[in-house]
Amino acid sequence: MDQFTAFLLNIALYSIVPLYLITCKPQTRLISLYVYNGVVLFIGSFAGSVYSFSLAENLVLSGGNIAFGAFLMNTIMLIVIERNVDSLRNMLRFVILIEIFIFAIFYFIYWVISSEIAINTFNLPAELFSISFNILLLGGMLIIFELFVLIAIFTQVSKLVSNVTIIAVIYTLAFIFVMCLDGFLFPIIAFSTSPQLTEIIVGNVYGKWLLAMCYSVPLLIFYTVFKHKLVQFIEAPLQIKDFVFMPRRVLLEKLHQYEERDKKLQKEKEELLDVSMQDGLTCLFNRRKYDQELAEQWLKCELNASPLTLVIGDVDFFKAYNDFYGHGKGDECLKEVAILWKGIFKRPSDIGARIGGEEFAFILPNTSVQSCVQHLEKFMQRLREKHIPHEKSSVAAHLTMSCGVASVVPNEESSIKELFAIADLRLYKAKEIGRNTIVAQ
Known part of the structure; x- marks a missing residue:
């Protein structure tokens, strides 16, 4: 198996799980997607130091970058399917909590191994768990910023475009844009003093673009299979102002109204379907x-x-x-x-x-x-x-x-x-x- 095949297999593994979890019942789905995102963030922090794929000259994608793309893709699916500001709030809190936990546990393991307090059964190098809090904090802040950018784009698009297929394509392009934006911003903030900054930015943007293109496939599958959820999200998109200002009670009331409307529309649809299957004179099936x-x-x-x-x-x-x-x-x-x-x-x-x-x-x-x-x-x-x-x-x-x-x-x-x-x-x-x-x- 060559490196590119292994890279695509890694993408597939990260993509199949959330697509399956979305089909679960609402309560199970929500918990499972949160857990999945936590696992992806944790594995990504570790995988970034363990393995990378050299796919072309000056194009190296680490396991951490691949995990980050999976996290962003999964979060978009979660936001669209839940249509709930609280879900976004919880996801941002979750990112902060996981980042702090990762730093604490990695620092603890680094300290234990380097000080030889515990038995290092597999002779793992302590440097494997050496993680910069500044880099970790930077990554978390960029994730939060990029989620806000995505929500802002989604909101504006739903106001200007009505065709669901076109909106799905634009949402996917927005995902690609945000991934590339991360590839541009991260090196500038993290390596601003490096003489190879331009080269780092070009390689990072190219890598994030490739990742975004790969994760766009499961995203488009999601938008197609769960088109009814996308329509509901378009009709009532999350607003940044709602995230900051809207009281929880008002939000729940609005969501309840949307759900009641959806139930009514579904009932009317079923009634129309029944009528289309009936003989108008005898009321037997036609x-x-x-x-x-x-x-x-x-x-x-x-x-x-x-x-x-x-x-x-x-x-x-x-x-x-x-x-x-x-x-x-x-x-x-x-x-x-x-x-x-x-x-x-x-x-x-x-x-x-x-x-x-x-x-x-x-x-x-x-x-x-x-x-x-x-x-x-x-x-x-x-x-x-x-x-x-x-x-x-x-x-x-x-x-x-x-x-x-x-x-x-x-x-x-x-x-x-x-x-x-x-x-x-x-x-x-x-x-x-x-x-x-x-x-x-």
Whole structure:
């Protein structure tokens, strides 16, 4: 494995974890992301002294730089998905606390090893844990400054641009800009007296740019997969003034309002989806829902090697009924039939639908033909007892139906079209032999 491959593997390891943690439940997610950031900061302080990747001439990236990029990427994800000023406040406190802890623990280990008070089992050099408090403080202050710069950019962008995809790209470019800004500022502050300052700045900016480009990939994945969270953040971005001045109570009230609005929008969306799946006249499922459910149940029954039964029912001589009684009466008739049809099978998995003008269907997973026919016979009896007048029927003085039933255990050699064709053929046979009957074989 060459150095560049190992470098990309290091990036991937830092990126996969936060992308997974974001999918957890809110409380678990928040705690896990904080812990992850603390681990990244701690490992980064250690890794900066342990290993580096020499990727090109004058381009050396330390383990610490890679960890810093991961920290900034993860913090952006946390801020966007939580949309909470307190999360940003806590993250800044967390940075300060971790930096102080790192300095204290590293200084303690350095003192223990260099003074030979404890046994150095692996003969680690004490210099490995020698860390400059000024450099550590500088790094922490730059992180805080860069987070504020990012929030300021995010806020302005959300005011000027409305397209979510464009905003995601601009947010990613802002991340790249801030990473490069760090590459420029850190050497100026830390090595201002060095004669090689220009060379250090160029190498550092180039390195941070490369890191930013690599971490932009998981960031774009995050913006795409969690687009709804990005939209919510854009609609109510964090404000710097809120971070400094807004009371916690007011902030919580605003967040509660946003959450209530989101719930309302989600409910309205679900209601619209339900309406789009319903037949407007009978309130049964429509053809679209029927096709969708038939495909899903077919796959489930194929996986479980269980039978899938399909029923197609057709109101006898309905055109003659419409012509004689009028379309208004015809609609009322279909509503009456639909009420009875819906009550035949009552399991949640049994799907009743209107798939044509006077044509109805039932999708019945894990149902035998015998059981299906028994229920259909009860339906036919109830329809007779309803005694909806039909003077133009040559079968009876009341409304009747004909039904075709087909059942199959789905497999690679069968298909949904074949199942429908068999049920339709049996419906045709029921009409041929006199209607007002059920044909199941």
